[in-house]
Amino acid sequence: MVSGNLLIGQSGGATAVINASLVGAVEAALADTRIADIYGMHYGIAGLLQEDFIDLRQQDAGLWPQLLHTPSAALGSCRYKLQEQDIEHALDIFRRYDIRYLLYIGGNDSADTAHRLAQAAHHTGYEFYAISIPKTIDNDLPFTDHCPGYGSAARFIAAATQDSTMNTLSMPGHYPVKIIETMGRNAGWLAAASTLGKHDEADAPHIVLIPEQAFHEERFLTQVEEAYRRYGYVVIVASEALRNEKGEALGAAAQAGVDAFQHPLLSGTAQTLVELIKQQLHLRARFDKPGDFQRMSSQYVSPTDRQEAYLVGQKALEAALHGESDKMVTLVRHDTPAYHCTTGLVELGEIANVQRLIPDAYFDASTAMVTRAFHTYAQPLIGESLPRYARLDTAKVISL
Numbered sequence: 001m002v003s004g005n006l007l008i009g010q011s012g013g014a015t016a017v018i019n020a021s022l023v024g025a026v027e028a029a030l031a032d033t034r035i036a037d038i039y040g041m042h043y044g045i046a047g048l049l050q051e052d053f054i055d056l057r058q059q060d061a062g063l064w065p066q067l068l069h070t071p072s073a074a075l076g077s078c079r080y081k082l083q084e085q086d087i088e089h090a091l092d093i094f095r096r097y098d099i100r101y102l103l104y105i106g107g108n109d110s111a112d113t114a115h116r117l118a119q120a121a122h123h124t125g126y127e128f129y130a131i132s133i134p135k136t137i138d139n140d141l142p143f144t145d146h147c148p149g150y151g152s153a154a155r156f157i158a159a160a161t162q163d164s165t166m167n168t169l170s171m172p173g174h175y176p177v178k179i180i181e182t183m184g185r186n187a188g189w190l191a192a193a194s195t196l197g198k199h200d201e202a203d204a205p206h207i208v209l210i211p212e213q214a215f216h217e218e219r220f221l222t223q224v225e226e227a228y229r230r231y232g233y234v235v236i237v238a239s240e241a242l243r244n245e246k247g248e249a250l251g252a253a254a255q256a257g258v259d260a261f262q263h264p265l266l267s268g269t270a271q272t273l274v275e276l277i278k279q280q281l282h283l284r285a286r287f288d289k290p291g292d293f294q295r296m297s298s299q300y301v302s303p304t305d306r307q308e309a310y311l312v313g314q315k316a317l318e319a320a321l322h323g324e325s326d327k328m329v330t331l332v333r334h335d336t337p338a339y340h341c342t343t344g345l346v347e348l349g350e351i352a353n354v355q356r357l358i359p360d361a362y363f364d365a366s367t368a369m370v371t372r373a374f375h376t377y378a379q380p381l382i383g384e385s386l387p388r389y390a391r392l393d394t395a396k397v398i399s400l
Contacts, residue, residue, distance in 0.1 A: 002127050003034050004100025006317070008056070009041035009048065011106035011113070012136065013183075014073040015149030016156075016296045017309035021105050021133050022075065023068045024313025026056055034321055039097070044078035045104075045113055049086055051093060068310065071296040082113050087120045094121070094128060101129050101320045105313070107136035107147070111328055112352035118326035129320040132328035132348055133312050137295050139189035142356040143346040144330035148312055149295075151305030151381035154193030156297045157182055157237075157290070159386055161194040164288050165204040165235050166389060172233040177224065177277050177285035181270035183294060184239040186211050187357045190294070192370045193378060194237040197386040204235035207368045209273075211241040212357045215250060220273075221280050223368055228283065240269050302383040308341060315343045339380035 006029050010018055022040075029035040040054040041047040054075065067074055082090075093099070104114040114132040121128035134141050137153035161180055168178045182190040188210025195205060206227040209215060227234040242250040251268035270287035277285040312329040319327065327345040334340045362374035379385070 002100050003036060004098050005037040005039060006035050006101040006103070007039045007041060007048070007053075007094075007097075007099045008075070008103045009044045009105065010073040010075045010077050010135075011044040011104060011110040012077060012079060013107075013295055014071070014077050015135055015137055015309075016071040016152040016298055016301045017148055017306045018072070018105060018135050019067050019070050019074050020306045020309035021135060021148060021313035021316075023064050024310035024315075025103050025105075025133070025317045026313075027064055028314045028317040030057070032317070032321060035101070035317075036098070039099070040075045043076040044080065044106075044110075045082060045090075046078040046080040047076065048090060048093065053097075068306070069298070069301075071298045071301075079109070081109070082116055087116060090117060091120055091124060091126060095126065100127060101131075101317075103131055103133055103313070103316050103320065105133040105135050107134070107138065107141060108351070108353055108355065110135075111141070111348050114328075115326060115348035115352045118348065122326070129323065129325040130348075131316040131320045131324065132351070133316045134328060134330070135309070137190060138184050138187050140185065140187040140355040140357065141328075142351060142354050144328075145333040145341060146331055146381055148305060148309035148331075150189060150193075151302035151308075151383070152297070152300060153183075153190055153294050154196060154378060155302050155305075155382035155386075156294050156300040157190055157193045158196035158382065159300055160288075160290055160294070161205055161235065161237060162197045162386065162389065168204075168233050168235060169391075175284050175286045176228060176233045177274075177283050178233075178235045179270045179273050179285065179287035180205070180235070180237045181240055181287060181289045182237060184211065184241055186241050186355055188212055188239045188241075188363075189358060191237050191239040192358060192363065192374055193382070195370050196375065196378060196382055197388075199388060202231055205237040206231065206234050207236040208363075208370060209236065209238040209242055209368065210358060210363060211239050211243055213363065213365045214245045214247075215242045216245065217276065220368075221276070224277060224283075225281055228281075236273065238269055238273060242269050302381060304339075304381060304383050312343060319345055 038056040042052040118130035139150035330344045
């Protein structure tokens, strides 16, 4: 293998464990004599094009164990779509800085960026090895069992749903219906995770709405009415990317444009549902939107998630040094009594701009609820089970 310099970047929405992947890759590089300098892109691929690099080899050695537990993207992130004219410029930078290894941490769009750079280097005969490191709370990358970042975000949403429910329970007559809106571009993995603190049918959430299932207004209102009649309050968790039978986004009314990859920036799904409930069922309703907290809350990090984020960073560097390129590291779950994952590799051409949605076996559209199969899949990813809150037995009323 050729000796040379390593370039690492972070891209897309930051997570609570994205820095663990950075630490895994850097610590592996520091221990290998084939890697000379270690550069970090300041603000992802946009930083590369501006030659805005951070010298990672010269960082204090005590930084890396601390960074392992630090949320958000330490290198800085971006949402920049690589233009055709950028590619030759990037290759020129690689040559001038003798960059032979590229590790890019991100989701679908980042995989596309790494793929295009790897292909361009190959076509020009420049010896160059590019590996994509998976990261996304959306959990929508194909060919990997799950994505680093998802387990911690899932734990946050499950806990937040429990906490918000306790508030609703304390004053059900004031706001009997609560909507919690989760992130998720086109996949409902995060909304589904809200059920991971649910122990029986009466526990919240009572209704889960995911973009894989078209939103039917009449069916939804019937489900809300039935749940309210049965429990006296209703907690609904909805993905921000819900669409109706015509494929129109419920949040389109408050759409705030598109990002660099032309993905809609939706805002308004929860508000739409609140207004619908108020107008059609005459019930008071309100909504919670955790926003960025669900992506990078350091207090709800899953130890499993952090360990696996570190692992994929470490294995990405190993793969590049073994001559692998134009590939993404995957997590491979083994069919064993105790949860266990190892890593694999998949061609980036199979990954870039492809999404993995929730399979039918994980969701029952008739009840708007996840199945036992989903719990079996997702529960190990969030770490230890969430605590079950105590409640008073309200049947024990004293009367004179």
